[in-house]
Amino acid sequence: MSRDDKIVDYLRENGCDCRFVKVEHLNELREEIESRRRSGLIDEVFYQNELSGLRYKKPIGFSPRSIVVIAVPQPSMRVMFHWQGKAYPTIVPPTYADWLKVRRFAQSLLKESAKAEKWKFVKCLLPLKTLAAHSGLAMYGRNNISYIPKYGSFHRLVAFFTDYPCETDQWQEPSMLPLCVTCQACIIACPTGAISGERFLLRAERCLTYFNEMPAEKPFPAWINPSWHRNIIGCMRCQEACPYDKGVISWAVDRCSFSEGETEYLLKGNYSGDAKGRVERKLKRAGLDISFFPRNLAVLLIKD
Numbered sequence: 124m125s126r127d128d129k130i131v132d133y134l135r136e137n138g139c140d141c142r143f144v145k146v147e148h149l150n151e152l153r154e155e156i157e158s159r160r161r162s163g164l165i166d167e168v169f170y171q172n173e174l175s176g177l178r179y180k181k182p183i184g185f186s187p188r189s190i191v192v193i194a195v196p197q198p199s200m201r202v203m204f205h206w207q208g209k210a211y212p213t214i215v216p217p218t219y220a221d222w223l224k225v226r227r228f229a230q231s232l233l234k235e236s237a238k239a240e241k242w243k244f245v246k247c248l249l250p251l252k253t254l255a256a257h258s259g260l261a262m263y264g265r266n267n268i269s270y271i272p273k274y275g276s277f278h279r280l281v282a283f284f285t286d287y288p289c290e291t292d293q294w295q296e297p298s299m300l301p302l303c304v305t306c307q308a309c310i311i312a313c314p315t316g317a318i319s320g321e322r323f324l325l326r327a328e329r330c331l332t333y334f335n336e337m338p339a340e341k342p343f344p345a346w347i348n349p350s351w352h353r354n355i356i357g358c359m360r361c362q363e364a365c366p367y368d369k370g371v372i373s374w375a376v377d378r379c380s381f382s383e384g385e386t387e388y389l390l391k392g393n394y395s396g397d398a399k400g401r402v403e404r405k406l407k408r409a410g411l412d413i414s415f416f417p418r419n420l421a422v423l424l425i426k427d
């Protein structure tokens with residue numbers, strides 16, 4: 124068994140999976156995104172908001188030889204709001220909560236798997252789906268999300284630069300899940316037309332998630348029908364419709380519940396002082412940021 128395989132096996136024993144690629148692929152990774160930007164397939168405002176912060180350079184003062192990309196399975200979170208005598212259950216999709224915990228967990232597994240060797244694992248800011256697909260760790264669904272066996276799209280991706288010289292470079296052409304060739308479920312389920320039959324690449328500038336992840340000072344555009352909003356953050360319609368997510372779609376854990384008073388406070392806006400600190404900490408545990416409020420909550424409660 125190769126050293127790479129031993130690391131992969133250790134991560135699998137702990138419920139995760141990972142792949143290695145040589146660090147020399149950084150430029151190809153950048154080109155994947157930049158060539159699509161140059162040809163106009165990536166909306167420029169979206170690029171500036173969401174992709175301009177990605178970094179394709181090696182970290183300063185450290186000479187990595189490989190990049191390791193890890194998939195850590197994660198459930199949805201159930202979060203309850205109480206308002207005017209009614210309970211409003213909402214869902215926070217996988218990957219919003221516990222991101223730091225997940226990254227530390229992945230890093231500690233890698234360190235343990237390397238045992239006595241003192242390899243370093245340094246966080247990187249790369250396009251993680253693109254990397255996961257090129258490493259063979261994940262396959263793309265037609266909805267542009269990455270999928271792994273058993274957990275479907277319910278996983279968080281994390282990547283590290285490492286001085287560990289991987290034995291096998293897993294870099295390969297990305298592939299799409301076989302059922303997606305004929306299945307149209309996510310295209311039909313997407314209310315905004317972000318997933319379209321005309322091209323594979325998501326029209327990210329139309330994705331509901333793009334708008335509800337923006338700070339609440341930015342109101343939802345008029346073309347978005349309020350009835351399209353179902354989650355307090357993100358959107359799960361393309362995942363809910365996906366046959367590959369059937370086994371995990373109900374995998375959700377209760378995270379927290381907001382009282383009438385807390386919900387009322389969140390709906391009012393203009394947060395400050397101790398009350399803000401308290402509610403902010405509670406929101407953070409559920410993967411929610413106070414900057415999404417009151418907009419994301421108001422659209423769910425007030426349309427009722």
Ligand code: B12
Binds near residue numbers: 155267270
């Ligand atoms: C920007 C961003 C967004 C944007 C844009 C999403 C997008 N598809 O680009 C918005 C805000 C809309 C968003 C939404 C969501 N996001 Co997001 N997002 C990111 C972020 C920061 C970068 C993604 C990125 O690189 N986009 C650039 C595009 C160009 O890259 P790409 O999607 O890999 O596209 C490639 C393919 O389309 C391929 N391609 C083109 N044509 C073809 C044809 C074929 C046949 C094939 C096989 C491939 C192929 O080429 C492209 C690369 O050039 C990452 C974190 C990170 N650092 O990577 C999280 C990340 C991708 N998001 C994540 C999640 C969970 C989501 C949501 C599911 C959340 C939700 N439930 O609402 C949605 C999914 C929306 C969707 N259907 O894609 C997870 C994905 C985990 C997973 N299982 O896939 C990530 C990795 C965060 C994390 N650490 O886990 N997100």
